[in-house]
Amino acid sequence: DVKVTQSSRYLVKRTGEKVFLECVQDMDHENMFWYRQDPGLGLRLIYFSYDVKMKEKGDIPEGYSVSREKKERFSLILESASTNQTSMYLCASVRGRSYNEQFFGPGTRLTVL
Amino acid sequence: AQSVAQPEDQVNVAEGNPLTVKCTYSVSGNPYLFWYVQYPNRGLQFLLKYITGDNLVKGSYGFEAEFNKSQTSFHLKKPSALVSDSALYFCAVRPPDSNYQLIWGAGTKLIIKP
Numbered sequence: 001d002v003k004v005t006q007s008s009r010y011l012v013k014r015t016g017e018k019v020f021l022e023c024v025q026d027m028d029h030e031n032m033f034w035y036r037q038d039p040g041l042g043l044r045l046i047y048f049s050y051d052v053k054m055k056e057k058g059d060i061p062e063g064y065s066v067s068r069e070k071k072e073r074f075s076l077i078l079e080s081a082s083t084n085q086t087s088m089y090l091c092a093s094v095r096g097r098s099y100n101e102q103f104f105g106p107g108t109r110l111t112v113l
Numbered sequence: 114a115q116s117v118a119q120p121e122d123q124v125n126v127a128e129g130n131p132l133t134v135k136c137t138y139s140v141s142g143n144p145y146l147f148w149y150v151q152y153p154n155r156g157l158q159f160l161l162k163y164i165t166g167d168n169l170v171k172g173s174y175g176f177e178a179e180f181n182k183s184q185t186s187f188h189l190k191k192p193s194a195l196v197s198d199s200a201l202y203f204c205a206v207r208p209p210d211s212n213y214q215l216i217w218g219a220g221t222k223l224i225i226k227p
Contacts, residue, residue, distance in 0.1 A: 004156070031213055040122070042203060042217035043157075050213070058214065090156065098213045099145045101159035
């Protein structure tokens with residue numbers, strides 16, 4: 001089975017802090033994604049990466065950056081956390097073609113005070 | 114603008130009754146269609162997908178979904194609900210001109226009462 005792990009389940013940070021969220025997948029998937037999930041808004045794509053060192057902006061990239069130095073690892077960085085970035089963050093990966101299903105990590109619930 | 118609508122925020126069903134969770138989409142061309150489920154305190158899990166072929170697709174946990182091109186709908190169904198089906202359900206659509214990006218519905222909370 002594919003396993004996608006995220007570095008923290010719960011995280012509390014202060015406004016202005018730099019925040020790192022890490023995601024690791026163990027099935028050699030080319031494509032990885034970072035979403036945020038907010039009630040009533042579904043999932044919104046922040047960034048995705050289709051290969052090492054490659055990235056594309058999603059629908060809401062402002063205030064975020066990403067890093068993919070190794071195929072299995074995709075990091076989301078909040079350069080200066082703000083209260084409106086309090087949310088559930090989900091990482092996903094998928095192999096190959098775009099009709100394949102995405103596999104999700106358990107999520108990180110981030111609270112910015 | 115392309116969009117996915119899940120018109121019901123919450124659906125309540127008695128255990129043993131059939132259930133339907135609705136999804137409609139506004140996407141040009143022939144999209145790929147997906148259903149995912151999120152159980153409490155767990156990540157999203159894939160349930161089923163429609164790519165092409167038979168309009169009725171079967172998935173995990175006894176769920177099925179029917180693709181209706183004329184109505185641009187992809188409703189999720191199950192003949193007999195279980196209490197353990199209570200969860201948050203998301204419909205997602207991949208437009209034909211997209212690479213891997215999905216358009217997600219807002220989610221429907223399904224509550225199955227004993």
